[in-house]
Amino acid sequence: MSRLVVASIGPASSVQDGGRHGAQRYGLTVSGAMDRLALGAANTLVGNAPFAAAVEIGPFGATFTARDGAVRVALSGAPRNADIAGKPVAMDTSVTLKDGETLTLGFARGGAFTYLAIEGAIKGEEVFGSLAVNARAGLGSPYPRPLQAGDEFTVDAASGAPELRIELPKPVSGPIRVVLGPQDDEFDDANKALFLGSEWKISATSDRMGYRLEGPAIKHLHGHNIVSDGTVNGSIQVPGNGAPIALMMDRGTSGGYPKIATVITADVGRLAQTSAGTAFRFKAVSMAEAQDEARKFQQLIRTLPDRLRSADTIELNIEALSDANVAGQAVNAMDAGTWQVAAEP
């Protein structure tokens, strides 16, 4: 066995996987990765099941050091500068850290969460089938809390398999798609139109529990108290002050504010990766379209292994580079094909 030591890490970083399902009826929060496609891509690169436990790294930098042997890892999600002893490491590729080597990650350049998957996956004691950290309930393994410097993972020694890259589809841009409801009838047409027609920004006070949205105040028809009912990932509830909150992976299982709309499954990860302060819009789609997109998303996760390529045949993604230049952001050609390009430096 090797060890991967967390030499340094910022806040909002924790072990996450596909989440804890089956006990929401007892109030048990689901948790799990904020961006499931990125989790799946990182895991696929090192031969793990797509939703195996990996390190979810928040917007700040981090460093990881291999000890007692080599460790093979892969990065996907919010792009950031990464290197091993000054040699750049690309997003969406696997790389092997030799014993004693350190992987250094910079700040996320657009988006929020980057996933570091480890060959053989993170090991720990599952609770309800998951290692995902839920700090409020004291759950998660090997550490039931966000990661700190000095934490370490006992991991498989690197297999020596050839390094891979993964060709993800061109990032979807445009509005975050929602299905109206379950309580859209708690709002009149003007306020529904205001919700769908306005520009929104994610507040800096957002976290894994919920993303607070800054924009116009949305008014309720009958006040903001409803009798608590169940929530899902992407439920958009409107509390008394009219500022919507999109419920994310650490949401409570029930809530007592009217929910005007629900983000479609295929777009929850995109919303999760929208940086605080970046303007975006919502768009209502039909149930048929939402479910079609959900099935396509499932198919994408299932077929991630088909997207693996040898790491030594890197082709420049000209289209993504050009998009990036439009956004006014210099990007590394090696990671231009990933999710997000920062709107601001």
Place this chain on the structure above:
Amino acid sequence: MAATLPPPRLLPSGDSAVTVEFSRTIDDAANERVLALDKALAASPIEGVSETIPTYRSLLVHYDPGTIGFDALGDRLLALASQKLPPATKARRWRIPVAYGGEHGIDLEDVAKALNTTPDDIIARHVGGDYRVAMIGFTPGWSYLSGLDKSLHMSRRQSPRLFTPAGTISIGGIQAGIQCLAAPSGWHLLGRTPVRTYQLHRNPTFLTEPGDRVTFFAIDHKTFDELDRAAEAGEIIAERVDA
């Protein structure tokens, strides 16, 4: 009786869940129908349904749209919901010990003052209630109870507390509650129970189920400490009396 109730509404909760809503208000009859549909689904599972969350007035059904679509699932849920309610089965009843007042129930005196009576009278009214677990939510094991004595109905606190201790027994609005983990709360804290409705390495992990009956009985603070130690060691100290 079921035939006289209107059919539930199907409310889309995104592409992978549907809310089956029986009522917009807290209503025991609606809650019974929620729990009946939940049971019916457990007895005759629908392929693709992964998880259900019963609440006061609705059943949230999580499903896989890769296996079943919204319309097909909705039809089957409505058919199940229209079935006659099964004859009431014997509910489990839990007798829950509570240390009232003092450090364990810091709002007891204020509640008594607000209702123009004595702390002992508040305890008597709270202990006198016959409660039902309507739903579990918010944090693990947080059991929301219907059946609070009408004379104890009062608005929640103006400003919620950021911390209330594990085991808090509280009232808020027309509801009563058993809280398991420390959590923020805007309810009035009457006491604490050493009972853990959720304890990770115990079998069962979760003590209460929606539909269970609950009554409380008062214990002194010394007994609280003794029972608390036993509960911490994994003993189930709530008394089960099947109704």
